[in-house]
Amino acid sequence: MLYAILCYHDEDVVSGWTKAEDDAVLAKRRLVTDKLAAAGRHGPAARLMPTTTAVTLRMGAEPVVLDGPFTETKEQLLGFYVMEFASLDEAIATAREIGRDETGTLEIRPLRLFVPGTLPT
Amino acid sequence: MTGTAWIGELLQAARPQVVGALLRSFRDLDQAEEAFQEASLRALKHWPLNGPPRDAAAWLIMVGRNATIDGVRRGSKLQPLPAEEVISDLDDAETILAEHLDGSAYRDDVLRLLFTCCHPDLPATQQIALALRIVSGLSVKEIARAFLVGEAAMEQRITRAKRRIADAQLPFEAPGAVERADRLGTVAAMIYLLFNEGYSASGGTAHIRATLCDEAIRLARLLLRLFPAEPEIMGLTALLLLQHARTPGRLDDAGAIVLLEEQDRAIWDREMIAEGHALVQKALRHRRPGPYQLQAAIAGVHAHAIRAADTDWVEIDRIYAVLERVQPSPVVTLNRAVAVAKLRGPAAALDMIESLAVPLAGYFHFHGVSGALLRQLGRDGEARAAFGRAIALAHTPAEAAHIRQHLDVLARDAQPS
Numbered sequence: 248m249l250y251a252i253l254c255y256h257d258e259d260v261v262s263g264w265t266k267a268e269d270d271a272v273l274a275k276r277r278l279v280t281d282k283l284a285a286a287g288r289h290g291p292a293a294r295l296m297p298t299t300t301a302v303t304l305r306m307g308a309e310p311v312v313l314d315g316p317f318t319e320t321k322e323q324l325l326g327f328y329v330m331e332f333a334s335l336d337e338a339i340a341t342a343r344e345i346g347r348d349e350t351g352t353l354e355i356r357p358l359r360l361f362v363p364g365t366l367p368t
Numbered sequence: 369m370t371g372t373a374w375i376g377e378l379l380q381a382a383r384p385q386v387v388g389a390l391l392r393s394f395r396d397l398d399q400a401e402e403a404f405q406e407a408s409l410r411a412l413k414h415w416p417l418n419g420p421p422r423d424a425a426a427w428l429i430m431v432g433r434n435a436t437i438d439g440v441r442r443g444s445k446l447q448p449l450p451a452e453e454v455i456s457d458l459d460d461a462e463t464i465l466a467e468h469l470d471g472s473a474y475r476d477d478v479l480r481l482l483f484t485c486c487h488p489d490l491p492a493t494q495q496i497a498l499a500l501r502i503v504s505g506l507s508v509k510e511i512a513r514a515f516l517v518g519e520a521a522m523e524q525r526i527t528r529a530k531r532r533i534a535d536a537q538l539p540f541e542a543p544g545a546v547e548r549a550d551r552l553g554t555v556a557a558m559i560y561l562l563f564n565e566g567y568s569a570s571g572g573t574a575h576i577r578a579t580l581c582d583e584a585i586r587l588a589r590l591l592l593r594l595f596p597a598e599p600e601i602m603g604l605t606a607l608l609l610l611q612h613a614r615t616p617g618r619l620d621d622a623g624a625i626v627l628l629e630e631q632d633r634a635i636w637d638r639e640m641i642a643e644g645h646a647l648v649q650k651a652l653r654h655r656r657p658g659p660y661q662l663q664a665a666i667a668g669v670h671a672h673a674i675r676a677a678d679t680d681w682v683e684i685d686r687i688y689a690v691l692e693r694v695q696p697s698p699v700v701t702l703n704r705a706v707a708v709a710k711l712r713g714p715a716a717a718l719d720m721i722e723s724l725a726v727p728l729a730g731y732f733h734f735h736g737v738s739g740a741l742l743r744q745l746g747r748d749g750e751a752r753a754a755f756g757r758a759i760a761l762a763h764t765p766a767e768a769a770h771i772r773q774h775l776d777v778l779a780r781d782a783q784p785s
Contacts, residue, residue: 257378258593259380259382259590260374260377260378260380260381262586262589263377296642296643296646297589297643298593299592299593299596299602299605299647300643300647300650302650312653313596313597314597314650315593315596315597334649335646335649335650335653336649357642357646359639359642359643
């Protein structure tokens with residue numbers, strides 16, 4: 248079974264870390280994840296940019312683009328895509344197509360770091 | 369994270385919101401700060417035992433208010449009841465809920481706190497010092513070091529600034545839309561000043577003053593989270609990130625200035641650049657260009673060029689032309705002239721800045737740029753004079769040393785070989 252492990256924290260706290268502190272957290276985590284990677288059991292991993300870089304697309308008859316991250320508490324995180332785009336506009340256009348004729352929300356957030364992973368294809 | 373370091377992190381992160389809410393309750397900066405201190409002390413006592421509360425900021429606001437009100441009651445046994453406005457903020461679970469849900473009050477609290485530090489009576493350096501002390505929570509010692517002054521002098525400066533604010537009538541009602549936009553602009557300008565204070569650092573002190581840049585970026589991000597749809601705040605944040613990304617390449621090992629063209633671009637911070645680009649793109653969607661967005665766009669063009677020779681000067685000249693329209697200023701024209709020199713040669717650039725000689729007579733960079741252009745045209749005598757004026761206006765030893773190099777080259781060229 249494939250599992251996603253989703254990381255949550257207070258952005259103010261994490262962005263307050265010095266580079267050395269941040270690196271130390273990543274290094275500590277890598278002690279665990281490197282073993283999984285070596286065993287071919289590590290799928291793609293990503294670190295997201297701050298929520299200030301996000302835009303949110305509220306689907307519906309007339310989809311609306313809002314600045315900022317997803318903040319509703321009545322909807323739950325159900326899935327995600329990682330895709331490459333030349334621009335934010337292109338990303339929004341694709342998200343509109345993906346969510347066409349649906350309700351719900353698609354948040355678009357650039358990645359800060361991406362690890363492709365070692366899962367066999 | 370081990371030990372109690374996590375508590376310090378939570379306190380630091382919650383500080384602007386908590387002090388902002390306490391300022392709204394008490395309408396007094398000193399009292400708000402003391403209440404925050406008291407709440408922090410209680411957090412240090414309780415949190416290690418019970419773990420962090422679900423909403424650290426709401427906890428600190430409630431405890432800070434209650435502690436202060438208890439103090440007022442104890443101190444006034446035989447005195448009349450405290451003023452109505454002090455008691456009216458008595459807390460219970462409902463208030464926590466209200467704090468938690470009312471995002472707009474939170475937003476206005478933090479903006480008010482920042483705006484309070486930008487009181488127009490205060491000189492810019494005092495505004496910045498006050499914001500660092502009150503909003504960022506830096507110690508007086510840290511601020512003094514960053515400003516290269518003694519601790520006692522800085523203490524006095526901050527105390528004086530606070531007194532002036534206490535004497536002034538601060539607006540505590542929720543601001544209207546126009547008022548809010550005004551405040552936002554004032555606060556953005558203060559954050560930019562704070563960043564520049566750190567950015568114009570010279571060699572030996574660079575690592576200390578980088579703190580100022582980091583704090584400015586933190587405040588800009590905070591402001592952007594509060595006002596997520598403001599393109600100029602996106603632009604400001606992007607501008608700071610794109611400029612700060614170059615910091616590793618700006619000075620050489622000896623602390624001397626390295627010009628943009630000669631910097632090692634491989635050591636620029638690519639993560640900051642990527643975040644800056646993302647924000648510029650977000651801002652441009654609004655089609656409401658402003659000075660911060662445009663300057664960020666220019667910084668973005670520089671960051672995009674892998675080598676200095678790849679710089680898209682046509683694009684930079686084009687953005688400067690828009691900036692000249694949006695915010696006409698001699699400094700903008702001077703900066704545009706640098707792009708024009710690349711595109712159409714030093715003579716065209718020199719023509720462009722000729723009329724700036726009077727308004728920018730006291731501006732270091734004007735004489736530096738003039739000198740460089742004159743030298744390119746072989747007008748060495750005039751170049752020497754311009755560099756001489758620049759040296760006299762240099763702010764840091766690194767700036768002076770940089771100009772000195774030009775003069776040395778000119779002197780060498782003048783020697784018959």
